[in-house]
Amino acid sequence: xxxxxxxxxxxxxxxxxxxxxxxxxxxxxxxxxxxxxxxxxxxxxxxxxxxxxxxxxxxxxxxxxxxxxxxxxxxxxxxxxxxxxxxxxxxxxxxxxxxxxxxxxxxxxxxxxxxxxxxxxxxxxxxxxxxxxxxxxxxxxxxxxxxxxxxxxxxxxxxxxxxxxxxxxxxxxxxxxxxxxxxxxxxxxxxxxxxxxxxxxxxxxxxxxxxxxxxxxxxxxxxxxxxxxxxxxxxxxxxxxxxxxxxxxxxxxxxxxxxxxxxxxxxxxxxxxxxxxxxxxxxxxxxxxxxxxxxxxxxxxxxxxxxxxxxxxx
Numbered sequence: 001x002x003x004x005x006x007x008x009x010x011x012x013x014x015x016x017x018x019x020x021x022x023x024x025x026x027x028x029x030x031x032x033x034x035x036x037x038x039x040x041x042x043x044x045x046x047x048x049x050x051x052x053x054x055x056x057x058x059x060x061x062x063x064x065x066x067x068x069x070x071x072x073x074x075x076x077x078x079x080x081x082x083x084x085x086x087x088x089x090x091x092x093x094x095x096x097x098x099x100x101x102x103x104x105x106x107x108x109x110x111x112x113x114x115x116x117x118x119x120x121x122x123x124x125x126x127x128x129x130x131x132x133x134x135x136x137x138x139x140x141x142x143x144x145x146x147x148x149x150x151x152x153x154x155x156x157x158x159x160x161x162x163x164x165x166x167x168x169x170x171x172x173x174x175x176x177x178x179x180x181x182x183x184x185x186x187x188x189x190x191x192x193x194x195x196x197x198x199x200x201x202x203x204x205x206x207x208x209x210x211x212x213x214x215x216x217x218x219x220x221x222x223x224x225x226x227x228x229x230x231x232x233x234x235x236x237x238x239x240x241x242x243x244x245x246x247x248x249x250x251x252x253x254x255x256x257x258x259x260x261x262x263x264x265x266x267x268x269x270x271x272x273x274x275x276x277x278x279x280x281x282x283x284x285x286x287x288x289x290x291x292x293x294x295x296x297x298x299x300x301x302x303x304x305x306x307x308x309x310x311x312x313x314x
Contacts (some may be wrong), residue, residue, distance in 0.1 A: 007078055040152055041196045046142070050101040050109055057239045059089035059111045070117065074110065074129055075171035081133050081214045086110050093239070096120065096231040099249035100132035101141050108136040115231065120224055127221030128228075131251055138210065140203040144248055151196040200248040202265040206272055212280055220279040227268040228252045 011074055022034025051063040062073040071088055078085050086102070088110035096116040102108030110132045117125065135141055208225075212218035232252050240254035247255050 041149045042146055045145045046103050049145045050103065050107070050141075051100070053101045053249060054089060054109060054111065056246060057091045057093070057111065059091045059109075062088050062090050069111070069122075070125075074121075074127055074133075077126065077133055077214055081130070081137055082153040083133055083137055084108075084138060086133070088112075089139075090114060090117070093237060095235040095236065095240075095254060096228050097250045097252060097254050098128050098132055099251065100135045101249060103142055103145070104139065104204065105136050108141065110136075115235070116228070120227060123215075123217060123220040125228065126215055126218065126225035127211065127224045128251060130214040131207050131221060133214060134155065134210035135203070135205040138203065140146050140207060141249075143203065144200060147196050147199050148245060148248065151193060154163050170173060196248070197266050201268045204251075204268055205273065205276065208277055209280070212277055218277040218280040222274045223272055225252065225270050225277075 019031050019035065022031035062071065067088070067090065070090075074088055075085055082103050086100070086105075086108040087110075089109055091097075091111050091113045093113040094115050096119050098112045098116055100108060100110045110129065112125075113127070116128065120128070178197055208221060212221050215221070229252050232254060237254040240250070244255060245251060250267075251269040252270065253265070305307065
């Protein structure tokens with residue numbers, strides 16, 4: 001429950017920052033306009049964010065006839081998790097990755113790249129599927145949609161205020177003064193990015209834990225994360241580079257993310273995630289490279305096996 005409390009607290013903080021900036025820009029009227037604007041964006045995101053995300057990555061729906069092993073595995077794990085069967089999509093991408101989207105469990109979708117299905121073992125893919133189902137079970141897809149929308153709306157308002165400038169009346173009524181107001185408009189979007197990143201990292205840890213419980217095999221998910229991390233660092237995701245605001249959707253950072261946790265990272269350190277998963281079984285994480293870069297001097301986490309027997313997914 002601590003993860004949910006932290007998420008609720010961060011969302012409340014982001015909303016407060018949003019309202020404060022609206023008040024700073026236009027007083028009570030500006031705050032109300034900002035809330036209406038954010039509400040409209042959230043309404044659109046609630047109903048259409050899944051379609052936008054799937055279209056952005058060219059995801060194609062598949063049925064049991066198209067990919068029987070994949071669809072059967074999703075079906076079995078969804079039943080084990082007590083979830084409705086989500087729609088299944090495949091993304092033609094050389095970067096191994098996956099994401100879940102949808103406003104609720106009844107309208108959810110999971111998408112997997114062709115590289116992921118080609119390069120991971122059956123148990124590893126099952127671990128990834130369970131992780132994405134955990135996001136759906138925890139309603140993280142909705143939480144992160146709201147968070148991203150609020151952060152985006154806040155940045156838009158701040159940019160608009162900086163472009164238009166304050167009139168004298170708002171400057172005179174602003175207790176922070178003109179310079180203070182400008183500083184707030186610069187720092188508020190940065191604060192929103194920090195909150196958004198913190199929520200995203202918190203939800204990833206929670207999904208790892210719940211996903212491992214669904215499969216009963218945390219080591220398989222840990223192994224998958226290592227291989228996905230190494231693959232993402234080697235192979236760019238051009239669609240993600242064009243849509244960086246969607247990076248938080250993926251199981252590992254598609255933007256060639258850094259190895260260590262940092263203030264603006266949407267994903268936790270892969271090493272930290274692997275360590276937590278292996279601690280669920282009492283296993284120790286192998287030693288890595290330098291202490292400054294947890295992923296080692298080459299940017300790779302240990303444990304990835306380049307050539308193994310794979311199970312076909314179609």
